[in-house]
Amino acid sequence: MKTVQSTNARTGEPLGAPLVAHTPEQVDKAAEAAALAFAGWQASAGGQRAQLLRGLADALEADREELVTLADLETALGPVRLNGELDRTAFQLRRFADMAERGVAFERTDDPAVAGGPPVGHPAMVRQRVPLGPVAMFSASNFPFAFSVLGGDTASALAAGCPVVVKAHTGHLLLSIRVFGLIQKVLASLNLPAGLIGLVQGGGSDVGVRLMQHESIAAGAFTGSTRGGAALQAVANARPRPIPFYGELGSINPVIALPALLASKGADLAATLAGSISLGCGQFCTSPGVIVLIKDPASNAFVQQLTTALAAQKPHAMLTPGMRQAFDAGVEHMVTAGVKPLLQEVGNAEAPRPFLAQVDAVHFIAKTALREEVFGPASLIVWADSVAQTLEVLQAVGGSLTVTLWGADTETDDARALVRGAMAIAGRVLFTGVPTGVAVSAGQQHGGPWPSSTQPMTTSVGDAAIDRFLRPVCLQDAPAWVLARQGRPC
């Protein structure tokens, strides 16, 4: 019998007794229950979907204190952050509830018949969307609420009309199970099938891979490492019937700070950036891992300011002992690859110290190892000779959730080139502020070219996240009773 164990993130000690890992047969059962629930849920009205999503938001808030306490034990993220994250998760559930109620999933394109032969003439067509089917959802380690059991993937999939089977993250296993208990109560109170939202637990291929391979699963949604996401995408592609796999993976989020702005605001920006690098112990997919500076006295001064500001930061314990070790290994890896440390201090067994280093652009471009995300409070200054070389650095990065561009307020040839270069590799380009903090909103795009995501046309945060779980269907010469459903499935 395989087991799975929760851990106190601050002490590394086991939290509670070992729990039984699910067997492949139990994973299959969860997928089959989701498939059964799909028959009804795909045909549900927007109001019913909204009712469920709001019920789930209410349930989270009602048990806030207990949930945050448990989450803090398992993740060490602290009550302020965790309360904020719970707020965001409830907000997101209600936002997708509103979208479901407005009928976003049922929007359609009416394309009336045009008389005559082709190519101008054509039959009557209506383009609407159908939910894909049960979604396998892989929770992230670093957002125990917002990218976990009731996070954005689950909320958007349910709003689209898809059941969800959640693979619980072992880093907050007890919280996942506790939230799953709340879900079951809400489903029962609304007379909805228990299989509409399932949860599986355990490590290795028995659980996650098995789930991804199940023939009833119609899509995968994942937030985590590039390695883990690539492995699951390969599983999705190797199925007898490949399915869409939405992976939000690693990202190094370059910050480009131009000398003119640093000359006037360097101290403020250094403080802001130091806070962003160490926020949540650097455990954000939008954590700024690369700072591109153009050689200039103002840039030199900024580096000193940043080093000082970063040295004053006190990162908390990391999410898991494994991540704590991986951070040290990642830093070591960077040093081996030739970066020169500016700030390197020994942390303790749980919490690391911020790491800052520098390297020349030519070396950065040559060493692919330096473009790998180091999860934790580490950042690398890359020195460029010019705007042209800055663009080469961006091209070498190739894909990132965000690029931040400080100092492009005025239109110049350089500014245009930098904006274009940033847009070419990122899902979000910021002109002020820092990339950490991802708004749940209509304009959000949280996904970019590889390796930041597997499907760069999609987002895992914001209103467009629902599009991942809907597929267009054209109804040609449909009878009146089908059209009268106004985009709602039969």
Place this chain on the structure above:
Amino acid sequence: MKTVQSTNARTGEPLGAPLVAHTPEQVDKAAEAAALAFAGWQASAGGQRAQLLRGLADALEADREELVTLADLETALGPVRLNGELDRTAFQLRRFADMAERGVAFERTDDPAVAGGPPVGHPAMVRQRVPLGPVAMFSASNFPFAFSVLGGDTASALAAGCPVVVKAHTGHLLLSIRVFGLIQKVLASLNLPAGLIGLVQGGGSDVGVRLMQHESIAAGAFTGSTRGGAALQAVANARPRPIPFYGELGSINPVIALPALLASKGADLAATLAGSISLGCGQFCTSPGVIVLIKDPASNAFVQQLTTALAAQKPHAMLTPGMRQAFDAGVEHMVTAGVKPLLQEVGNAEAPRPFLAQVDAVHFIAKTALREEVFGPASLIVWADSVAQTLEVLQAVGGSLTVTLWGADTETDDARALVRGAMAIAGRVLFTGVPTGVAVSAGQQHGGPWPSSTQPMTTSVGDAAIDRFLRPVCLQDAPAWVLARQGRPC
């Protein structure tokens, strides 16, 4: 020196002298030229894109007679069909020109700042789209104009702001080169770089795979067999940086004909269906390969009518000798897999005879071999006991470009279940008529779950085809000069 040879489709004889196949270095050069052209084309205005697309449409029409004659020699599709296909191709180029001029590629979502902290408050965001970059376009054998050098993939990619490198199909190589000559003249007359539309020729991994692997290529677009598409998708995924691959692959396009309708209109429907099965010698991705009938005297009568109507059809020569041989092999494969032939006659070396067979639903569901597309005028009647078993047949098919549903005019439980079952597996559901003939229109959806396409959320025909080559980017707190561009790239 490798060569590539065009063939007279009717005689199987070589057409013209062997041509030199491109070397890997020449393929790289085409990709690099496209990357250079991208710098300017991504920033082009909609009017400039429209001008190019209309110029290409005009050029096709101006040389219509010569192009159709050459296409007919290489494909045996006949002048009527080929003139119609050229019309459609020009229509499609102009339709994307209109979309480019209207600014479809530059549409954006404005999401103004909301005051206050998260989750409600957020910075100003604008969600717009950027072109992906150079597209590797793999021509189809069966549409020498509409899914080839200047087909829908090329038109929609150019409208999106992406250069294209076309892999010429060997089945109409001389036509491809002739059209490419027209393109170069149009590009030169508009002072556009020659690399904006490239063409490579040759077989094997030196050309197609090499193109897909080139680091400057940002997306692949393919129309062809499931095997060929799956191989290229694997190449796209195995790149150091995987890229989107849009494959429109094999499809068996089930037609469900309910007994009540067959009782009243069986003879007409049999004639219509026989025409669709043998149209273009069955060489359409929407050719109806499976006919699902429910056991009933009206269905029996329909089978007799269909057999008679199909026996009267005279399919023309197939596109290539290889396809002619593959058709016989496919029919043999079906017979080996246990179907009972109803119409099986020996064709000649170029043109096959229509093939019709029948099989029980239970056997069809059990034999995956029977769900493989047989390219050519072959169709299989699947006998179901009930509507419930008809749904099982659809589930076994799993993914198809189309499902046609005859006899669902009135809302009943059975009709609802069948519409739902059809929508679950198809990109387009037809309630009258036949699936062959794919309108270029706003409501079109030409793409469905695997194996009919690799990305079921996308379409390769119709207005939404442009979406494949655009990726969303969120601009956060963008300065006034960036916003003043109204969604146009810098």
